[in-house]
Structure formats: C-alpha cells, structure tokens
Amino acid sequence: MKIAFYGSSLLSSYWNGAATYYRGILGELARHGHEITFYEPDAFDRQQHRDIDPPDWCRSVVYPATEEAMRSVLAEAGAADIVVKANGVGVFDRELLEGVIAQARPGALKIFWDVDAAATLDEMRADPAHPVRAALPDLDMVLTYGGGPPVVDAYRAFGAKLCEPVYNALDPATHHPVAPDAAFTADLAFLGNRLPDREARVEEFFLRPAASLPERRFLIGGNGWDSKPMPGNVRHLGHVYTHQHNAFNCTPLAVLNVARDSMANVGFSPATRVFEAAGAAACLITDAWEGIEQFLTPDTEVLVARDGQDVADHLAALTPERARAIGQAALARVKAQHTYALRGVQVDALLRAQMKGANA
Incomplete structure (x- = not known):
C-alpha cells in the first residue's frame, strides 16, 4: 500500500527525538511491501544537521516551510492508500492535519500518529477547539508512541474510533555494542x-x-x-x-x-x-x-x-x-x-486489517 506520512523529520534528529522511531517503524513497513513517502519541512535547522541521507526504502520529500509548499505536498495525499499526520511537525500542524483529511481519497485510511500523546491529551483537555479533537470523527485510527491503557482510554473518551500504542523499540543494525570512546x-x-x-x-x-x-x-x-x-x-x-x-x-x-x-x-x-x-x-x-x-x-x-x-x-x-x-x-x-521488526509486524497487521474492513 502507498503511505503518505507527514512528520517532523526522518533525516535529522536535531531537536527531533522522534527521528529514530520513524526510521525504525517505517523501515520495517517498507520491508512488508509498503511504498512510503515521508514529507518533512525544512525548518529548525534540521536539514543542516542531518544524521542520514534519504534512505532507499522511502521517498523523502523536504519542502520549504511556507504555506504554498505545504499546500503543494498536501495535494499528493490523494494518491495514497494511507495518509498519516504525525504530531509535532512544528510548522502548519493544524493545516496539515486538516489537509490530509480533506485530500485523502475515498477509502483511504486516515491516521493521526501521536509521538507525544500525554502532552497532546493535556492540550485537548484544556481546549475544546483543539484541532485533534475536531479531527477525531474523521480519522480511522490514532497510533501513539506510548502511553498504555491511560492514553488509549483517554483517546477513546475523546471519540477516537481506534487507538493503539506502538512503542519505541530497538533496531539492532543501528544500535549495538561498540568499543568505548x-x-x-x-x-x-x-x-x-x-x-x-x-x-x-x-x-x-x-x-x-x-x-x-x-x-x-x-x-x-x-x-x-x-x-x-x-x-x-x-x-x-x-x-x-x-x-x-x-x-x-x-x-x-x-x-x-x-x-x-x-x-x-x-x-x-x-x-x-x-x-x-x-x-x-x-x-x-x-x-x-x-x-x-x-x-x-x-x-x-x-x-x-x-x-x-x-x-x-x-x-x-x-x-x-x-x-x-x-x-x-x-x-x-x-x-x-522489543525490536522494530516486531513493531513492524504489529503495524502492518493493523493497517491491513483496517484497510480490509474499510473496503469490505
């Protein structure tokens, strides 16, 4: 399936702790046959502090942090089977969330992937007009970086159709014992x-x-x-x-x-x-x-x-x-x-089950 993923950064961990999480999960989804495009803004000097070059398992699109460029990459969401908006992109977060919902084709899965769920939920409790609260009726599922039962229960109480934690994990090829420095x-x-x-x-x-x-x-x-x-x-x-x-x-x-x-x-x-x-x-x-x-x-x-x-x-x-x-x-x-290979199996099975249910 084609996945359009709008996040903070895949290429840089500079002021972006979610980078290795994205790499681990999405790299495994690519191994399960998914075709992934990751859209990230050129913001906060992240592109000047890249950790990796664009990987061969993913199409990487870096766009200027302008409204015109943001609208341009949102227009590509309509070609995907699955559209994902992650929290904490840092620029145009509300517009990106509203945009992926508006641009998604009929039958596409629409997902909010929350890598800071506890903080997002605190914001939602304080703000009845919070964009995530407003978007939940139009989203097929919420995936979270963690949080366990308290986060799942809270998202369901706000109206999420489905909420499932996808925890951080280990990529043994990237993080492993080395000689001391x-x-x-x-x-x-x-x-x-x-x-x-x-x-x-x-x-x-x-x-x-x-x-x-x-x-x-x-x-x-x-x-x-x-x-x-x-x-x-x-x-x-x-x-x-x-x-x-x-x-x-x-x-x-x-x-x-x-x-x-x-x-x-x-x-x-x-x-x-x-x-x-x-x-x-x-x-x-x-x-x-x-x-x-x-x-x-x-x-x-x-x-x-x-x-x-x-x-x-x-x-x-x-x-x-x-x-x-x-x-x-x-x-x-x-x-x-706790490897990303296991997390990839989890997410792949979830996506396929939801897609099958949506098109039954």
Whole structure:
C-alpha cells in the first residue's frame, strides 16, 4: 500500500527525538511491501544537521516551510492508500492535519500518529477547539508512541474510533555494542534536549546526584544545556549525532534516562533512548514510571530511581561487573521482545486489517 506520512523529520534528529522511531517503524513497513513517502519541512535547522541521507526504502520529500509548499505536498495525499499526520511537525500542524483529511481519497485510511500523546491529551483537555479533537470523527485510527491503557482510554473518551500504542523499540543494525570512546568517558551520562517539561526532572535526577558526588564524572549531551548552570564535574557535549549514540552509551559506567513530565505521569512511555541504551548493552538507570516492567525488569535489566538520591545511591554501589551484567541482560530482553521488526509486524497487521474492513 502507498503511505503518505507527514512528520517532523526522518533525516535529522536535531531537536527531533522522534527521528529514530520513524526510521525504525517505517523501515520495517517498507520491508512488508509498503511504498512510503515521508514529507518533512525544512525548518529548525534540521536539514543542516542531518544524521542520514534519504534512505532507499522511502521517498523523502523536504519542502520549504511556507504555506504554498505545504499546500503543494498536501495535494499528493490523494494518491495514497494511507495518509498519516504525525504530531509535532512544528510548522502548519493544524493545516496539515486538516489537509490530509480533506485530500485523502475515498477509502483511504486516515491516521493521526501521536509521538507525544500525554502532552497532546493535556492540550485537548484544556481546549475544546483543539484541532485533534475536531479531527477525531474523521480519522480511522490514532497510533501513539506510548502511553498504555491511560492514553488509549483517554483517546477513546475523546471519540477516537481506534487507538493503539506502538512503542519505541530497538533496531539492532543501528544500535549495538561498540568499543568505548574516550570522548564519552564518564561515570554517568545523560542524553536529551533541554525542554521545559523535562528540565526540573534533569535537575533532580542528574544534576543533584552530580553535586552530591563531586569525585564522580558526569556527562550531558543534547541541545540547549550550554546556558544551564551545572556542577564542575559535569561536562556538556552539545548535540550528539545518531551515529555517535552507540559509543555514548557503551563508554560510561551507566547511562541515565529521564522522562518528560507528561510521560512520567502517564507511564508506559519508554523513550527511544531506553532501547538505544539497552541495545548497546549499557547499564541503564531510569527515573521511575508506571509500566517499566513491561519493557525491562528492575534490578536485573535496569536500575530504577525514585529521585536523585536513588540515582546517587545506585551509582555509588555500582561496580563495572554489575553494570556489565545489567547491560547484557537488557540487551537480551530487548532483542527478544522489543525490536522494530516486531513493531513492524504489529503495524502492518493493523493497517491491513483496517484497510480490509474499510473496503469490505
């Protein structure tokens, strides 16, 4: 089937944490025989910070961030069997959502793919005129990056015909163990952009332990942290490209995952970084959120922290031997149960079932 996908960026992870998720899911859908076109705006300097060239399994269309160009790419939606609007494109989000619905041919599946469902639902609760609320009656399904039962129940309550989580996962060909790189040497490393709904949790789970363990080395990667006051034992890297993620995860004694506020509150929302770190056999410390056991087993495959003191305690007690054992256990778990190949099977079956039902 032909899929027209309107998203933030497939080619760049710069201020775009969904990039590896899109690559993993859509790459697998292409292997199932789907013909995919990904439309992304030239915005936020993403094209100047590309991680990959256009892949051979997908037609990539980068359009100027203008209304005229946006209308031009929307006109191509009518040729697709499945039209997808992802949230968080960043420019013309309302127009793109309304446009894919208006341009879709009769019988085409119309999908909203929400890679930040908890935050979107908060916005919908606060705004009866929210564009996603208005669009739900015309959409065939909502797919989400995570969120589990709370998100599914909330979307159904707003009128979604079908809502199904499609969780982040591992692409073993992209994220895997590599040799350590001295550039990423640290006792604890964290990778994530500075965002308003994450910053306070980074202060608690990363900067507080750093301040309490001045003899330990801490490393932070991601955009926006250059102006943030930090303890002297914290080193800031700036943007870390996708091709550097394996070494970033493999080199430190442990790596830290810190959820954004909305995802931590709703649970069942493992970030892409969780699977990237596990795929590299890193020893992962994560802030606590409901549903972690669905993905990794606490104490054997991941270390879970309720607050910054827990992070400091985990790090103080962690030996290289135990870190390796946790990392290897996590790698085995995600390769067995949480790969993009498995997510591709899930989404392909869902699309085919819905298309068959729509045309029955």
